[in-house]
Amino acid sequence: MTNDHGRVRVAVIGGGCAAMSAAFELSKPSHNNRYDITVYQLGWRLGGKGASGRGPAGRIEEHGLHLWMGFYENAFRLMRDCYDELGRDREDCRIATWRDAFKPHPHVGISELSDGYPEDVWRLIVPVDDRDPGDPPGEYQRFTLIDYVIRIVNLVRALVQETDKVAAVSAAEAVSAKTLVDLVRKYTRIGETISLTVLSHLVSLLEPIARNVGRYPTAAVLKLLSIIGRSVHEQLNVVAQGDRTAGHVWTLVDLTLATVRGIVKHGLLTDPRGLDPISEFDCREWLRLNGAAEESVNSGYIRAMYDLVFAYEDGDTSGSGAQMDAAQAVRSIMRSLFTFRGSFFWRMQSGMGDIVFAPIYEVLKRRGVKFEFFHRLEQVCLTEPDAQGRRMVATLEFDVQARTIDDREYQPLIDVDGLPCWPAEPRYEQIVGGGEERRAGRDYESFWDRHRIDEKQLVAGVDFDAVVLGVGLGVIPHVCAVLVDSDPRWQAMVQNVKTVATQAFQIWLDTHVRDLGWPSEGATVSGFVEPFDTWADMTHLVKEEQWQQPPKSIAYFCSVLPEADLAELDDRDRSIREAQRDIVRRNAVRFLDRDVGALWPLAKTEDGHFDWQRLVDPRDRTELRGEERFDSQFWTANANPSDRYTSSLPGTARYRISPLDYTYRNLTIAGDWTDCGFNSGCVEAAVMSGLLAAHAISGSPDLDSIIGYDHP
Amino acid sequence: MTDQTPLWERPEPGRTRPNRNGVANEYLKTSGAGAGLSDDAQRAAVDAQRAFSDVMFKFGESIAGSRPRSNRAGSGRTGTDLESLFVSMFEMWMNGTETLLRMSEGFLDQRKDQMPSFDAFGQPDVSPDDSVMGRKKKQVRVAVDANRRAETAFGINQDVPVSLIAHALRPAQGGAPPIPVAVDQDETVATLKFRIPDDQPSGMYYGALIDGETDEKVGDISVRVFAQP
Numbered sequence: 001m002t003n004d005h006g007r008v009r010v011a012v013i014g015g016g017c018a019a020m021s022a023a024f025e026l027s028k029p030s031h032n033n034r035y036d037i038t039v040y041q042l043g044w045r046l047g048g049k050g051a052s053g054r055g056p057a058g059r060i061e062e063h064g065l066h067l068w069m070g071f072y073e074n075a076f077r078l079m080r081d082c083y084d085e086l087g088r089d090r091e092d093c094r095i096a097t098w099r100d101a102f103k104p105h106p107h108v109g110i111s112e113l114s115d116g117y118p119e120d121v122w123r124l125i126v127p128v129d130d131r132d133p134g135d136p137p138g139e140y141q142r143f144t145l146i147d148y149v150i151r152i153v154n155l156v157r158a159l160v161q162e163t164d165k166v167a168a169v170s171a172a173e174a175v176s177a178k179t180l181v182d183l184v185r186k187y188t189r190i191g192e193t194i195s196l197t198v199l200s201h202l203v204s205l206l207e208p209i210a211r212n213v214g215r216y217p218t219a220a221v222l223k224l225l226s227i228i229g230r231s232v233h234e235q236l237n238v239v240a241q242g243d244r245t246a247g248h249v250w251t252l253v254d255l256t257l258a259t260v261r262g263i264v265k266h267g268l269l270t271d272p273r274g275l276d277p278i279s280e281f282d283c284r285e286w287l288r289l290n291g292a293a294e295e296s297v298n299s300g301y302i303r304a305m306y307d308l309v310f311a312y313e314d315g316d317t318s319g320s321g322a323q324m325d326a327a328q329a330v331r332s333i334m335r336s337l338f339t340f341r342g343s344f345f346w347r348m349q350s351g352m353g354d355i356v357f358a359p360i361y362e363v364l365k366r367r368g369v370k371f372e373f374f375h376r377l378e379q380v381c382l383t384e385p386d387a388q389g390r391r392m393v394a395t396l397e398f399d400v401q402a403r404t405i406d407d408r409e410y411q412p413l414i415d416v417d418g419l420p421c422w423p424a425e426p427r428y429e430q431i432v433g434g435g436e437e438r439r440a441g442r443d444y445e446s447f448w449d450r451h452r453i454d455e456k457q458l459v460a461g462v463d464f465d466a467v468v469l470g471v472g473l474g475v476i477p478h479v480c481a482v483l484v485d486s487d488p489r490w491q492a493m494v495q496n497v498k499t500v501a502t503q504a505f506q507i508w509l510d511t512h513v514r515d516l517g518w519p520s521e522g523a524t525v526s527g528f529v530e531p532f533d534t535w536a537d538m539t540h541l542v543k544e545e546q547w548q549q550p551p552k553s554i555a556y557f558c559s560v561l562p563e564a565d566l567a568e569l570d571d572r573d574r575s576i577r578e579a580q581r582d583i584v585r586r587n588a589v590r591f592l593d594r595d596v597g598a599l600w601p602l603a604k605t606e607d608g609h610f611d612w613q614r615l616v617d618p619r620d621r622t623e624l625r626g627e628e629r630f631d632s633q634f635w636t637a638n639a640n641p642s643d644r645y646t647s648s649l650p651g652t653a654r655y656r657i658s659p660l661d662y663t664y665r666n667l668t669i670a671g672d673w674t675d676c677g678f679n680s681g682c683v684e685a686a687v688m689s690g691l692l693a694a695h696a697i698s699g700s701p702d703l704d705s706i707i708g709y710d711h712p
Numbered sequence: 713m714t715d716q717t718p719l720w721e722r723p724e725p726g727r728t729r730p731n732r733n734g735v736a737n738e739y740l741k742t743s744g745a746g747a748g749l750s751d752d753a754q755r756a757a758v759d760a761q762r763a764f765s766d767v768m769f770k771f772g773e774s775i776a777g778s779r780p781r782s783n784r785a786g787s788g789r790t791g792t793d794l795e796s797l798f799v800s801m802f803e804m805w806m807n808g809t810e811t812l813l814r815m816s817e818g819f820l821d822q823r824k825d826q827m828p829s830f831d832a833f834g835q836p837d838v839s840p841d842d843s844v845m846g847r848k849k850k851q852v853r854v855a856v857d858a859n860r861r862a863e864t865a866f867g868i869n870q871d872v873p874v875s876l877i878a879h880a881l882r883p884a885q886g887g888a889p890p891i892p893v894a895v896d897q898d899e900t901v902a903t904l905k906f907r908i909p910d911d912q913p914s915g916m917y918y919g920a921l922i923d924g925e926t927d928e929k930v931g932d933i934s935v936r937v938f939a940q941p
Contacts, residue, residue: 008720274732285938383719392719465720660728665721677730699723710731 007036010697011396011464013377015041016048017683018670019470020360021078021690026468026698027367035698037369038464040398042376042642043444044412044426045353046361048472049643050683051445052351053424057618058416058546060351061424061634063643064504064558065536067308067347067524068102070340072684073707074691076102076134082359085366093418101355103540104128104343109525110300111533122248122300123523126344133341143711145269146210148334152256153206155337159253160203174208177216184223199231206260213269225261229291232257236293251296258292259330265290274712275327280651283311283329284322304527305329307534307559309681310645315500315562317530325648328679335678335708345524350544353422358413362420373410374401374426374444375456377471377479382486382664383460391486393467393667395459399452401444402431416546446577447475447640466666468693473673474499474641483664489657496655497673499644501566503531504558505588505635506538508551508616513537516553516600529595531587532557551616557588566639580637588635589627646673646681653679659692668696677709684708854933855905862908864935872902875924881906881917881935888913893933904933912937 012023019039026035045051052062068075080098088096095101108124183202187194194202202224209216209224235250262278263269271277278286283305284297296302306312309332311324336344348355361371379397404410410430413420426444428434432453443449458464469480477484477494484490513521524536538554561584569579592610596603605611617624617632624632638644656675659668670693672685677692679685691706703709852872854864878893893906914937921931 272733276732289936392721461719466722658728660725662722662724662728666719668722675729696722696725699725703727712732 007034008697009036009463009465010038010468011458011466012037012039012468012470013396014048014470014472014670015039015046015051015357016470016472016671017050017075017356017686018672018674018690018693019048019468020046020357020364021074021687022468022470022668022670022693022697023364023369023690024078024082024360025691025694025701027364027369028700029367031698031700033368037364039364039369039371040375040377040396041371041373042401044373044410045422046357046412047353047422049638049645050352050356052353052422054351054414054416054421055424055618055634057548058544059506059508059618059634060354060541060545061506061636062351062504062556063636063638064502065524065534065556066352066683067105067345067536068683069336069345070133070343071335071708072346072682072687073133073341075683075687076132076346077707078134078687079356079359080132080134082363085363086359093420095350095355095419101349101359102346103349105345105347105522105524106343107520107523108344109523110304111525111527111529112300123520128343129341131341133346135341143339143708145263145274145712146213148338148712149210149213149260149263149269150207151338152260153203153210156206156253156256156260157203159249159256160200174212175205177220180205180209180216180220180224184220184227187227188223194227194231196235199228199235202228202231210260213264218264221264222261225257225264226291229254229257229261233293236295251293251299251301254293254296255287255299255301258287258290258296259333262286262290263330268712275330276653277327278330279325279327279653281326282322282650283324283326285650286326300527303533305333307526307528309648310500310502310560311647312500312560313498313647313649314564315560316564317533317560317562323647323649325650325653325679328648328653331678331711332680335711347540350419350541351421354416354419354544358420358422361413371410371412373412374403375399376401376444376452377475378455380467380469380480380483380667382482390663390665392665393460395457396464396467398456398458399450400454400456401442401452402426402437403453404430405432416544419544443577445640445642446574447478447642448571448574448576450574460666466668466697468668468670468690468697470670470690470693472499472642472644473497473646473671474644478641487663489655489663492655493657496649496652498647498649498652499641499673500647501561501563501637501639501643502558502645503561503584503587503635503637504556505532505584505633506554506556507592507630507633508618509553509555509614510616511552511603511614513539513553513555513600515602517602518600525599528599529591530559532559532591532595534558535599547616547618549616549620557591560645561637561639577637577640580639581635584635584637585630589630592630593627646671648680659689659696668693677706677711853901853903855903856908856935862935862937864933872897873923873925873930876902876930877922877924878904878933879919879922881919881933883913883915883917888915888917891917891919891935893919906935908935908937914938 010026012019023037023039027037039046045053049063050066052060055061076098079101083096083098083101090096090100106126106128108126110122110124112122183205187198187202205224206228209221213221232250232254236247236254266278268275268277281289284302287297287302288294306322306324309324312321313323314321316322365371376399377396378399380393381395381397382391383394385391408430410427412422412427414423414427415421425438426434426442428438431437440451442451471479473494476490480490484494509516518537521539522537524534526534528535534557536556538556539552541554542550542552561580565583566580569576573579596610603611603614612626612629615629615633617629619632621632653675656673656679657669658675659670661669670686670690672681672683672689674689674692676685676689678688688706688709691701692703692709695701695703695706856862856864876895876897878895880890880892882890889909889912891906891908891912893904896903896905917935917937919933920929921933922928923930
């Protein structure tokens with residue numbers, strides 16, 4: 001039943017985007033205080049994979065690079081509602097509104113490689129408009145494949161114009177099936193080259209055909225796409241001689257045509273399962289099957305897409321490890337290209353903990369949500385099966401990692417020039433024996449540091465009524481052993497839905513990025529070389545930190561961390577996290593010395609090595625020379641089970657379990673690893689999952705208000 | 713919690729899966745006034761979206777271009793096997809038939825209950841026989857059983873015969889063993905079944921579909937067996 005006040009007691013386990021989204025939804029005033037919510041979080045800070053802290057000089061230390069995309073409708077709506085309710089005064093806090101917290105970020109760079117070496121970096125500037133993600137319902141949005149196909153063919157038409165070799169191409173008027181058939185008969189002779197003029201004409205037919213695709217023979221449509229595709233390949237070969245701009249354009253045309261061809265060929269336009277039938281394919285494989293040229297499939301565009309979602313099984317970037325569910329890839333491309341609002345990317349104006357989790361924490365506290373930090377979930381125990389074979393959560397077993405002095409409520413935030421932030425380590429002054437804990441080097445966020453001062457058992461019906469399990473997927477096998485052992489679906493989920501470790505480092509330099517040899521500020525570049533394929537210029541954060549002598553630039557790098565590198569470590573060793581960090585350090589030092597010159601050609605000394613003296617030490621230790629100066633920077637190995645990135649491997653989506661699953665009637669799950677409609681490792685998926693978890697508990701929000709849940 | 717105390721239970725959800733049906737996926741929420749957007753407003757919104765998507769990228773300059781671009785002349789058309797298949801099947805359609813050439817693919821899965829079915833393309837909303845939306849006819853399905861991944865395609869250029877025979881799938885080239893195909897049919901469904909051995913060489917395989925009563929060829933089936941990862 002419920003507690004004495006008739007409220008439903010909800011235990012929210014975890015502090016990441018999914019758990020916080022669920023808590024935010026369930027604590028809304030519209031629920032009339034129905035839910036008595038307690039958040040249980042290991043360590044000292046909320047955030048999960050998005051947690052950040054303030055280190056020396058108040059510098060922001062993240063798990064990695066977090067970019068928000070312009071189609072993150074649910075995530076932005078959460079943050080906008082949060083900031084509205086927070087009602088900060090700009091006189092007191094410089095990040096008062098969501099517009100202070102998030103800024104459009106249109107500068108994207110894509111690296112081209114040759115024989116695995118960076119050959120070129122191509123900059124894209126995606127137009128910004130005045131729309132806002134998370135705008136309230138009322139704006140017209142269509143999520144149908146036919147609309148996406150129409151938009152794609154319009155993009156093809158626009159791209160063909162970009163070559164500057166053809167006159168402006170307008171969409172053709174409606175074309176009859178007979179006309180189409182006559183045209184493809186005419187051009188179907190193998191080997192016949194068609195002129196750019198003819199190509200443009202054929203491209204102009206795509207939109208009217210797409211709008212009425214049901215009226216045309218499938219084979220004729222596919223043949224038209226083949227003819228266009230063959231001509232595009234010929235253009236790719238022609239421009240291989242040196243016209244880089246045209247080469248990039250034709251690559252995009254090739255990829256978009258292959259996508260349309262695949263949608264038509266696989267019958268997806270009328271398949272009630274949307275894009276799911278192609279979920280078994282890897283994205284590159286699917287594009288190849290649909291006629292994309294090999295060079296297009298291996299272009300910087302595709303590589304960047306894989307890099308941004310760490311789509312490398314077991315962190316294997318050598319080739320065969322690159323695996324991405326084609327359905328989710330196409331879904332992501334469609335949403336990101338055609339439904340973004342405002343800007344393709346949005347960038348946070350401080351650490352993710354400061355921008356996202358501190359405001360959420362403050363709002364939840366005001367709403368009466370309770371927080372139990374330093375509580376590490378150990379086990380979810382089930383009841384015995386009832387007469388119908390049903391089981392429910394019986395108890396939750398926790399290790400208590402630390403206790404506060406006089407059992408006072410732990411106050412987790414610190415003030416950084418008026419901005420509430422999370423520290424990079426616990427506030428030991430509030431903890432019993434805090435000094436000793438610090439000297440002992442406790443790592444409260446490490447899976448391998450099992451230190452506890454107490455145990456706590458929560459009993460269903462006594463301490464809680466409902467559970468929102470918002471931990472990371474990597475933790476599930478450990479804390480849900482009973483569930484996994486007794487439920488084949490949970491077993492299949494943990495065996496098939498995989499995670500990947502990631503690595504990241506941040507450096508602060510005494511040199512402007514332009515003086516390093518990069519022509520502009522604020523870029524994010526992906527598709528670069530391993531072991532750090534993504535770089536972001538984060539210099540805009542300098543003003544948020546507390547340097548006595550501010551650095552002139554900040555750079556974040558990240559990538560997957562191969563399992564092969566981790567396999568040799570002994571996971572019984574409590575200090576394994578240090579060993580993992582040593583691996584990242586070696587990778588980072590080698591990368592800076594050997595590879596970063598392709599981005600920053602002026603960052604090298606005369607003998608060709610990275611100029612380590614450019615690194616800014618917050619402790620200003622002049623005795624650190626050469627490579628030793630890297631020790632003053634920040635790097636992390638995200639190999640904790642709870643920190644690992646959720647993968648979307650081909651053929652695995654069907655093993656995901658939905659937060660709406662009704663098998664355990666006092667339990668719901670929340671995380672980007674669940675079946676949440678947008679099955680990708682990202683903030684948006686996590687927020688959607690949290691909303692679904694809230695719906696599972698309360699019936700709210702309506703499923704059709706979770707934007708993108710019902711989506712092909 | 714005591715043995716007698718019933719535990720709180722969540723409300724049962726109306727559904728537990730997203731609706732990926734493209735027809736039902738028109739997300740259109742109204743404003744607080746309660747009125748939906750007019751047709752004109754919808755068209756205007758779509759046109760605006762289209763205009764915006766017409767030029768998605770401004771291409772900036774290439775940077776760090778000190779290294780010469782590698783010579784990629786002559787590189788890759790891919791999917792040529794499948795493309796050739798489309799060409800041959802389309803030419804077959806062009807040369808002799810006026811009926812729908814339907815493409816259908818099967819996806820490999822060990823568990824047949826997960827094997828998707830590929831029925832006719834929804835309800836026909838246009839009258840021409842050669843429409844993608846198709847006409848209702850006896851359904852034809854493909855069922856593949858193996859641990860290998862494969863893509864299948866078939867076409868039948870007339871109504872499914874009462875007695876449908878499928879010849880074994882033979883490789884386009886090389887001496888790989890044929891893959892036998894069984895036909896299981898009743899009044900409403902004809903299912904083409906075959907098993908790909910684990911050691912079957914990768915490549916394209918083709919087989920004819922025959923009317924068992926007239927011995928006339930009525931279609932083709934092709935299978936692309938992927939290489940082992």
